[in-house]
Amino acid sequence: MLEPPIVRIRPGSPADAEAIARVYVKSWRSAYAGLIPNAVLIRMSATAQAREWSQQLSRRNRADSVLVADLRGAGIVGFGSCGAARSSLLPHAGEIFTLYVLPEHQERGIGRALLFRLFDGLIDRGLDSAIIWVLSQNPARFFYEAMGGRRIAGKEERLWNTTLPQTAYGWDDLRLLRTQGSDPTS
Numbered sequence: 001m002l003e004p005p006i007v008r009i010r011p012g013s014p015a016d017a018e019a020i021a022r023v024y025v026k027s028w029r030s031a032y033a034g035l036i037p038n039a040v041l042i043r044m045s046a047t048a049q050a051r052e053w054s055q056q057l058s059r060r061n062r063a064d065s066v067l068v069a070d071l072r073g074a075g076i077v078g079f080g081s082c083g084a085a086r087s088s089l090l091p092h093a094g095e096i097f098t099l100y101v102l103p104e105h106q107e108r109g110i111g112r113a114l115l116f117r118l119f120d121g122l123i124d125r126g127l128d129s130a131i132i133w134v135l136s137q138n139p140a141r142f143f144y145e146a147m148g149g150r151r152i153a154g155k156e157e158r159l160w161n162t163t164l165p166q167t168a169y170g171w172d173d174l175r176l177l178r179t180q181g182s183d184p185t186s
């Protein structure tokens with residue numbers, strides 16, 4: 001019988017920057033091929049990303065929180081970040097900025113575990129509602145629907161010389177998720 005994966009969700013540190021960058025670049029190339037220009041994906045560099053993540057994780061009093069999924073024997077296979085919502089146009093106080101799980105480790109409950117721990121972090125900071133923006137053509141939107149997110153807004157953003165339709169999913173009261181015990185990993 002297969003042993004279940006042992007995943008530890010923990011705060012990311014500057015020492016994790018290279019591993020986070022690897023997950024980031026691999027996830028972008030796998031998830032966004034055909035959705036954003038190829039040139040953007042080809043140009044991506046794990047080294048440049050590692051530098052950016054290292055700076056972000058080293059910042060003192062940083063506002064965003066970054067969590068990593070550390071899998072026994074494999075290291076960091078996913079990560080996510082969250083903080084106060086970047087726009088005040090929607091009533092949701094918190095925002096999930098990133099959430100990525102390596103393709104070969106998807107569909108094992110790691111994305112859900114990360115998302116609910118990010119939600120916990122938002123609640124602990126008094127941010128009781130959350131949104132996430134996702135490319136409208138990204139199948140990941142079905143994951144957010146499965147996690148109880150409600151489609152609340154749409155927009156078209158001009159990026160990299162192309163127009164990218166995006167959809168926002170919202171959770172109006174994160175505390176309900178906690179009391180309903182929707183996270184089987186908690």
Ligand SMILES: CC(C)(COP(=O)(O)OP(=O)(O)OC[C@H]1O[C@@H](n2cnc3c(N)ncnc32)[C@H](O)[C@@H]1OP(=O)(O)O)[C@@H](O)C(=O)NCCC(=O)NCCS
Pocket residue numbers: 027031098099100101102105106107108109110111112113132133134135138139140141142143146147
């Ligand atoms: C979206 C993502 C984070 C989900 O992570 P994951 O570890 O594969 O998800 P989980 O295994 O925790 O899935 C939890 C549930 O959602 C379902 N689910 C996951 N991805 C799904 C999808 N694309 N469509 C429909 N359901 C999905 C799972 O089947 C599972 O259902 P269950 O509760 O019935 O078992 C991951 O697929 C990913 O990193 N995708 C590529 C990057 C990306 O697009 N990130 C989002 C940027 S906004």
